[in-house]
Amino acid sequence: MAKVTIPIGPQHPALKEPASFNITLDGEKILDMIVKVGYNHRGIEKACEQRTYIQDMYLIERICGICSHTHSTCFIQAVEEIAGVQMPKRGLYIRTLVAELERIHSHLLWLGVAGHEVGFDTLLMYSWRDREIVMDLLAMLTGNRVNYAINTIGGVRRDITPEQIKTTLAQVDVLEERTKYYIQVATEEITLIERLSKVGTLSHDDAIRLGAVGPTGRASGADIDVRRDDPYAAYADLSFKVCVDNHNDVLGRTIVRVSELMESYKMIRQLLKNIPEGPVVVKVPRKIPAGEALSRYEAPRGEDVHYVKANGTDKPERVRVRAPTLANVQAVAAMLKNGYLADIPIVVAAIDPCFSCTDRMMVSMKDVNASKENVIDWKTLRKYSIDWYRQNRGLDLSKIKISKRW
């Protein structure tokens, strides 16, 4: 059969974010593949140079809607290092707590997406339902489900109360029970194992050569984790295992992520048990002395890197961001070579890509009808959604009862 080259993207109904894949096929077998990214580039690094450190922190938090705490922490760690801040221990513990809750939210979200991509939508429904538990915890601790804004230069903005600690521990127990079930699914459910085994293979050597990071690298036997190898925040005080797997395929990436959930629960219990008393934040002058620092952070998707250069003013001279997907996306072509066209969605999803992070974009949505009152409460939002479906889709959803917990 003649070779066929199919362009998919940058805009395509099957893609959640813009990316372009040029795939050369022989029948349904992939001979070669060129991945292009960059369609989300909005110049956040440039924008950072024109804003103060505090403004940048909130801007950078919006690089990604899932690992927002990742980016804001990675950035301010560099700023705090340049400023020589003596960080309050309690603040670091809370920062780490939010970081691990974020990882749980991200991994459960991924598990659902992976289930969906292989036609196992029950898994999507289950894991996203359970993910609501951690979203509620994040909302309780920080005030927000996403873009938590818990960080500030010199610590965190909110302390944690004994009641919150109690609730968090109780909910983590629930999540742990659910995760045991997911581990069982990933290691025993025969249809899932058959579907994911030997799909999207990335050999150990290729993972090292191509610089794969996070669960993508660890599922190919790369024993790397910034939390252990270059500890930051409170990780040096915690005991945890780095989950490495040698399947080298999508099954391995699934096992690594569900196993990491268990480690996160362990870490959260240690953090809450040993959290020291004291202040959660110290005051840092607005002007940061001249200097430079490189900060690394183990995001749910892998190593996030920020380089910051300060010039003595209240605005940075340079901010450089490298999100984990940019390190992993280059391994995708290697994973798909000699694979099958139908495997592309799950293989791409298995690196847990985030092109917004990679291209460091910021979405600026302008609502033409926006009134001055931009804050809407839950009741109004629910009513808006029910009305919208009634008018536009002819569906009446008003009878659906919502569980009390949510």
Added chain:
Amino acid sequence: MSKEETIQQELIKNFAFLEGKIRIARERRIFIDVPADKFMEVFDYAVKKMNFNYLCIISGLDEGENLSFIYHLAQNYSIVLNLKITLPKTNPVVRTVTGYFPSCELYERELEDLLGAKVEGLPKGRRYPLPEDWPAGQHPLLKDWKPENLPESNSGKSN
């Protein structure tokens, strides 16, 4: 002697000109200003002989008259060696390091697109991250670049 000091000693032993140019900022962070003509030698030694086998990123900086590029290399994923090369803006040419780290292709293309560097030996391919129709000679991360520098057709205002 700490691990960082051992690394410093080994580098000075092999490259005497690095004396006084190595700064240990903190545990696991070493910054070095490498003379431009010796850069590849030091880079090659660090990667091949000292096991700095992972490239975190390459950062490009506009420093007025000069452009600087920092190669952030990690040893065993832990200690980071920040090798900095400084070149005049009139001729900012570096050699590609894709031979050592194939995945750094996009980092190098960013230096070309955003700062106007020239990377010798980089394989042909699509630019990154700017759009295909981005006008030549416009490098947004240069300090004197402003969005107004763009021709009207690229500014997005026509929509």
